[in-house]
Amino acid sequence: xSTCCSKEAAPAITASCxxxxxxxxxxxxxxxxxxxxxxxPARWLIATALGAALWIxxxxxxxxxxxxxxxxxxxxxxxxxxxxxxxxxxxxPKVMMLLVAIVFATGFLxxxxxxxxxxxxxxxxREGIGNxxxxxxxxxxxxxxxxxxxxxxxxxxxxxxxGVTFSFLIAAPMVNEVALGLLxxxxxxxxALTYLAFGLSIAVLSGLILGKLRLEGWLQPxxxxxxxxxxxxxxxxxxxxxxxxxxxxxxxxxxxxxxxxVALGIGVGxxxxxxxxxxxxxxxxxxxxxxxxxxxxxxxxxxxAGASTILPIIEALIAKGAALGTVLxxxxxxxxxxxxxxxxxxxxxxxxxxAVFVGIVGLGILAVGYLFNLLFx
Amino acid sequence: xxxxKVLGSGCPxxxxxxxxxxxxxxxxxxxxTLEKITDYAAIAGYGIAATPGVVIDGKVVxxxxxxxxxxxxxxxxx
Numbered sequence: 167x168s169t170c171c172s173k174e175a176a177p178a179i180t181a182s183c184x185x186x187x188x189x190x191x192x193x194x195x196x197x198x199x200x201x202x203x204x205x206x207p208a209r210w211l212i213a214t215a216l217g218a219a220l221w222i223x224x225x226x227x228x229x230x231x232x233x234x235x236x237x238x239x240x241x242x243x244x245x246x247x248x249x250x251x252x253x254x255x256x257x258x259p260k261v262m263m264l265l266v267a268i269v270f271a272t273g274f275l276x277x278x279x280x281x282x283x284x285x286x287x288x289x290x291x292r293e294g295i296g297n298x299x300x301x302x303x304x305x306x307x308x309x310x311x312x313x314x315x316x317x318x319x320x321x322x323x324x325x326x327x328x329g330v331t332f333s334f335l336i337a338a339p340m341v342n343e344v345a346l347g348l349l350x351x352x353x354x355x356x357x358a359l360t361y362l363a364f365g366l367s368i369a370v371l372s373g374l375i376l377g378k379l380r381l382e383g384w385l386q387p388x389x390x391x392x393x394x395x396x397x398x399x400x401x402x403x404x405x406x407x408x409x410x411x412x413x414x415x416x417x418x419x420x421x422x423x424x425x426x427x428v429a430l431g432i433g434v435g436x437x438x439x440x441x442x443x444x445x446x447x448x449x450x451x452x453x454x455x456x457x458x459x460x461x462x463x464x465x466x467x468x469x470x471a472g473a474s475t476i477l478p479i480i481e482a483l484i485a486k487g488a489a490l491g492t493v494l495x496x497x498x499x500x501x502x503x504x505x506x507x508x509x510x511x512x513x514x515x516x517x518x519x520x521a522v523f524v525g526i527v528g529l530g531i532l533a534v535g536y537l538f539n540l541l542f543x
Numbered sequence: 544x545x546x547x548k549v550l551g552s553g554c555p556x557x558x559x560x561x562x563x564x565x566x567x568x569x570x571x572x573x574x575x576t577l578e579k580i581t582d583y584a585a586i587a588g589y590g591i592a593a594t595p596g597v598v599i600d601g602k603v604v605x606x607x608x609x610x611x612x613x614x615x616x617x618x619x620x621x
Contacts, residue, residue, distance in 0.1 A: 281607055
């Protein structure tokens with residue numbers, strides 16, 4: 167889930183998806199453009215193959231190209247400014263290219279899923295297996311937080327247990343596909359995989375605990391009286407070309423919206439890279455500063471920024487010697503829990519229930535931060 | 544006269560959906576009444592769990608995300 171398109175959420179904090187300014191988020195909020203009907207499938211296949219080939223040809227050239235550019239300037243490569251400049255010139259095109267690839271792949275793959283199908287799949291599930299299924303589907307289903315309330319009502323009234331619904335709502339933002347892809351490319355596959363596993367685990371366990379607490383009474387009173395209508399949407403058969411087009415639409419939509427935020431994240435990353443003293447950073451965010459994990463979570467929860475803004479900053483922090491767990495706990499707190507999202511959920515959940523929800527997920531992130539710091543030395 | 548309802552909390556995508564429907568109806572010269580349903584309980588009553596949704600003459604034709612212009616044309620002509 168991405169924090170987006172809610173009128174109630176102050177735009178200044180959300181800076182988000184479906185709307186004006188924006189952070190990342192491949193949310194299903196608008197994967198469609200005025201499509202020219204009847205574009206031949208072959209053309210989509212050829213265009214995609216060509217695009218992929220071009221991507222693969224250009225990507226390895228980015229680093230030598232950036233170094234070449236820096237060498238052209240009068241700036242000394244070994245200086246702080248040279249370091250920062252090289253970071254920007256290499257990272258900006260790199261992150262943008264990665265973003266295009268990740269968003270395309272996500273848009274394509276998500277065309278195989280829909281909220282309605284997910285609801286049907288989860289409706290019959292018991293707790294336990296249902297939580298695992300919900301967490302997994304939460305990652306795969308295109309969905310944005312402007313739909314959080316209808317989705318919540320739809321799930322609960324279709325007989326999806328409350329805890330299972332929470333597993334879905336936690337996993338959707340927690341395991342962010344852009345964060346996953348960028349971690350994979352910028353930090354390493356081990357870290358990406360561990361993030362995926364831990365993110366899913368938090369969603370499953372938090373949902374299980376919330377389910378066991380039997381908090382149905384803490385929903386807003388009107389929610390229990392909602393009668394869900396029954397509707398059968400016309401069956402939409404998508405061709406492969408439609409799915410490739412869906413991938414391309416999300417690229418156009420999301421990249422146009424986030425490039426500025428990516429640039430901002432890379433700018434901050436470059437400052438850290440060039441100018442923050444390594445010793446200072448290690449003292450604050452290093453492995454030995456035990457208090458930095460809870461501090462990172464507490465600071466991260468009310469903040470909201472998209473994964474593509476936060477990842478270049480994280481890359482720079484890690485390169486400078488910040489502890490991986492601390493940095494990832496911060497990232498997860500920023501992208502998974504946010505004030506605007508809570509404001510939206512307040513429509514259906516009481517403040518007590520939201521507090522329990524945030525508390526459990528926050529503790530999960532805290533645990534993951536410490537575990538990461540133990541695992542990756 | 545087609546009776547069209549756009550279901551959604553009033554988010555930008557819902558607004559874009561309503562604008563798109565109106566623009567396509569004008570283009571095709573189809574007379575419509577357009578109403579926005581923002582009440583969550585009422586949206587649930589239509590049986591959808593993803594917004595924006597589009598309802599034409601009482602029938603849900605779309606749920607979740609901005610519809611394609613070509614699809615909107617199809618609904619208006621149908």
